[in-house]
Amino acid sequence: DIQMTQSPSSLSASVGDRVTITCRASQTISSSLHWFQQKPGKAPKLLIYGASTLQSGVPSRFSGSGSGTDFTLTISSLQPEDFATYYCQQTFSTPHTFGQGTKLE
Amino acid sequence: EVQLVESGGGLVKPGGSLRLSCAASGITFNIYSMNWVRQAPGKGLEWVSFISSSNSYIYYADSVKGRFTVSRENAKNSLYLQMNSLRAEDTAVYYCARSGRSGGLDYWGQGTLVTVSS
Numbered sequence: 001d002i003q004m005t006q007s008p009s010s011l012s013a014s015v016g017d018r019v020t021i022t023c024r025a026s027q028t029i030s031s032s033l034h035w036f037q038q039k040p041g042k043a044p045k046l047l048i049y050g051a052s053t054l055q056s057g058v059p060s061r062f063s064g065s066g067s068g069t070d071f072t073l074t075i076s077s078l079q080p081e082d083f084a085t086y087y088c089q090q091t092f093s094t095p096h097t098f099g100q101g102t103k104l105e
Numbered sequence: 106e107v108q109l110v111e112s113g114g115g116l117v118k119p120g121g122s123l124r125l126s127c128a129a130s131g132i133t134f135n136i137y138s139m140n141w142v143r144q145a146p147g148k149g150l151e152w153v154s155f156i157s158s159s160n161s162y163i164y165y166a167d168s169v170k171g172r173f174t175v176s177r178e179n180a181k182n183s184l185y186l187q188m189n190s191l192r193a194e195d196t197a198v199y200y201c202a203r204s205g206r207s208g209g210l211d212y213w214g215q216g217t218l219v220t221v222s223s
């Protein structure tokens with residue numbers, strides 16, 4: 001199974017900050033990497049698919065990069081509504097594992 | 106508007122069974138692969154199962170293999186998860202989610218809570 005490791009597990013930041021979250025796969029997954037945002041009590045929301053493509057309706061301050069084993073999610077200027085937990089997921093091979101999450105607070 | 110609505114959750118005793126349903130609307134259901142994802146209380150997301158649009162490909166997490174069965178009825182725009190031999194560690198909110206472009210899960214239901222407890 002492919003293990004997905006996110007870092008950091010939690011992150012303290014302020015409005016206006018530039019934030020970067022990293023996701024590392026235990027083996028190469030090409031660009032089959034997706035990022036989600038989840039707020040308490042809500043379903044996850046897709047932000048980025050295919051490592052770097054912004055999902056429709058998602059603000060352009062979110063961006064993704066990487067391929068192979070190392071990926072990043074960047075929020076260029078943090079907004080109050082961005083405080084949430086972020087997950088990466090690989091769909092290169094089953095099981096389609098998620099990272100453990102990064103709580104942005 | 107795309108809507109996925111799960112139902113069928115509830116309280117069940119260890120060893121019991123439950124069948125979850127996911128009703129889809131606003132999409133051409135029969136051309137999309139679908140997934141079940143769960144989240145234990147206070148924990149992260151765990152992928153559970155995948156089923157392709159025509160049932161040709163079905164996959165499970167090791168933690169549920171042999172106990173859970175995913176199925177779909179395209180004529181009814183519905184996805185199902187039959188859960189047998191339930192354990193306490195299966196307690197979670199279960200979400201159905203659509204596989205969009207490049208495999209990203211682009212639409213999710215609101216979730217249904219399954220509690221396994223005596």
